[in-house]
Amino acid sequence: MLYGNMVSNDIAKPYPVYTDQDFPPLKNDLILRVARGESVERVPVWIMRQAGRYLPEFREVRAQHDFFTICRNPSLACLVTLQPIDRYAGLLDASIIFSDILVVPQAMGLEVQMLEKKGPHFPDPLVDPTHLARLKTKVDIETDLRYVLEAITLTRQKLDGRVPLFGFVGAPWTLMAYMIEGGGSKTLSKAKAWLVKWPEESKDLLQRITDVVVDFLVAQVKAGAQLLQVFDSWAGELSPSHFATFSLPYLKQIPLRVRAALRDVNPDLASTPMVVFARGAHYALESLSSPNIEYDIMSLDWTIDPVDARRRTGGRVTLQGNADPSLLYAPKETIKQEVATMLEKFGTKERYIANLGHGMYPDHDPEHLRAYLEAIRDESIKLNS
Numbered sequence: 001m002l003y004g005n006m007v008s009n010d011i012a013k014p015y016p017v018y019t020d021q022d023f024p025p026l027k028n029d030l031i032l033r034v035a036r037g038e039s040v041e042r043v044p045v046w047i048m049r050q051a052g053r054y055l056p057e058f059r060e061v062r063a064q065h066d067f068f069t070i071c072r073n074p075s076l077a078c079l080v081t082l083q084p085i086d087r088y089a090g091l092l093d094a095s096i097i098f099s100d101i102l103v104v105p106q107a108m109g110l111e112v113q114m115l116e117k118k119g120p121h122f123p124d125p126l127v128d129p130t131h132l133a134r135l136k137t138k139v140d141i142e143t144d145l146r147y148v149l150e151a152i153t154l155t156r157q158k159l160d161g162r163v164p165l166f167g168f169v170g171a172p173w174t175l176m177a178y179m180i181e182g183g184g185s186k187t188l189s190k191a192k193a194w195l196v197k198w199p200e201e202s203k204d205l206l207q208r209i210t211d212v213v214v215d216f217l218v219a220q221v222k223a224g225a226q227l228l229q230v231f232d233s234w235a236g237e238l239s240p241s242h243f244a245t246f247s248l249p250y251l252k253q254i255p256l257r258v259r260a261a262l263r264d265v266n267p268d269l270a271s272t273p274m275v276v277f278a279r280g281a282h283y284a285l286e287s288l289s290s291p292n293i294e295y296d297i298m299s300l301d302w303t304i305d306p307v308d309a310r311r312r313t314g315g316r317v318t319l320q321g322n323a324d325p326s327l328l329y330a331p332k333e334t335i336k337q338e339v340a341t342m343l344e345k346f347g348t349k350e351r352y353i354a355n356l357g358h359g360m361y362p363d364h365d366p367e368h369l370r371a372y373l374e375a376i377r378d379e380s381i382k383l384n385s
C-alpha cells in the first residue's frame with residue numbers, strides 16, 4: 001500500500017524499500033534500454049527543468065505556494081512533476097522529480113530561501129572553515145529529506161508506468177560553491193578562494209557533502225526513482241587540475257558507493273542508471289568516461305560538438321543533450337532542421353538520449369518545446385527506418 005502524504009507521526013519509522021513489483025508496470029522503457037547500451041527504434045527524450053515557470057500551469061501553482069513549500073509537499077511536488085508529462089503526453093520519455101539540489105544544504109543545517117527574480121539565497125553562508133562547525137555532523141535522510149522520498153513514491157505511483165522517474169542531487173563541488181557563495185555568482189570567487197586558501201578544509205567539506213548525497217541517492221532509489229542524475233552545474237568554473245582535485249574524486253565515489261549500498265538492499269536496484277552532468281567541463285570528457293568512473297550516461301552542454309564528444313568518450317557511455325536552450329526561441333522550422341543535424345551527429349540507434357544542453361528558460365514558449373520534442377520523435381524514426 002502506498003501513501004504519498006504520509007503523516008508526520010510516521011516520521012520515526014524507517015522508510016519502506018520499494019521495488020518494481022510495488023508499482024504499475026512500466027510501459028515505456030526506451031531510456032532504460034538506451035542507458036544499458038541497447039539499440040532502440042527511436043531516440044528517447046526528456047528535458048532539464050521540464051517542470052517550471054515556462055508552463056502556465058506551473059505558474060498557477062507557484063502563485064499560491066512558495067518554491068520550497070512545493071518541494072516539501074509530496075502532493076504538490078507530484079502535481080508539478082506530472083504537468084509536462086500530461087501536457088506532452090507520448091512525447092517525453094522520462095519524468096524528473098520536482099525538487100532542488102539545495103535541499104541538501106538545507107538538510108545539512110543551512111537556511112536557503114528562493115527569492116523572486118534573484119534565485120537561491122543563503123542568509124548565512126559558510127564564510128571560513130570555522131563555519132563548518134555549523135553543519136550537522138549526521139544527516140538522517142529518512143527524517144530530514146523524507147518529503148522528497150514521499151514525493152518520489154507518490155509520483156512513481158501516479159505516473160502509472162507511463163515513463164520512468166529520475167531522482168537527482170547536486171554534485172559536491174556545486175553544492176559547496178552555493179554554500180559558500182550564498183547564491184548565484186559570476187566568478188565564484190569566494191568558493192574558489194577556499195580551494196586555494198584552505199584546500200584540506202575544502203576537501204573535508206566536499207567529503208561531508210558526498211556522504212550525504214550518496215545516502216540521499218540510495219534512499220531515492222529505494223523510494224522508487226528509476227534513474228539518477230548528478231548535476232555539477234559549476235564544474236566548468238574549475239581549472240582542469242582543480243577539477244581533478246576538488247570535483248572528480250567525489251563524483252567518482254558516488255556511483256561506486258551508491259551501487260555498493262543498493263546491492264546490499266536488493267541487487268535489482270543496483271543497476272539503476274546514473275547520469276553525470278558536468279556543465280562546461282570540456283576537459284573532463286575523457287576522465288569522466290574512463291572505465292573506472294561508473295556513470296552510464298554523460299550529459300553534455302551545447303558548447304560541445306556531438307561528434308567530438310563521441311570520439312573522446314569512445315562509445316563507453318551513453319550521451320545526453322545538447323541543443324542550446326536558445327534554439328527554442330527559433331521558428332519551428334529552424335528547430336526541426338537543427339534537431340535533424342543534432343541527431344545525425346549523435347547517431348540515433350544507440351547510446352543517445354536527447355535533451356537540451358541546460359534547463360528550460362522561464363520565457364520559453366511551451367509550443368516551441370513541443371516542436372522540439374516532435375522533431376526528435378519524427379526525425380529519429382526517419383533516420384532509424
Ligand SMILES: Cc1c2[nH]c(c1CCC(=O)O)Cc1[nH]c(c(CCC(=O)O)c1C)Cc1[nH]c(c(CCC(=O)O)c1C)Cc1[nH]c(c(C)c1CCC(=O)O)C2
Pocket residue numbers: 047048049050051052053062067096097098099100101102114118119120168184231233359
Ligand atoms: C543549479 C541548480 C539549482 N537547482 C537545480 C540545479 C542544477 C541544474 C542547473 O544547472 O540548472 C536542479 C533543479 N531545480 C529544479 C529541478 C526540478 C526538476 C526539473 O528539472 O523539472 C531540478 C532538477 C526546479 C527549480 N529550481 C528553481 C526553479 C525556479 C524557481 C521558481 O519557481 O521560483 C525551478 C522550477 C530555482 C533554482 N534552483 C537553483 C537555481 C540556480 C534556481 C534559480 C534559477 C531560476 O530561477 O530558474 C539551483
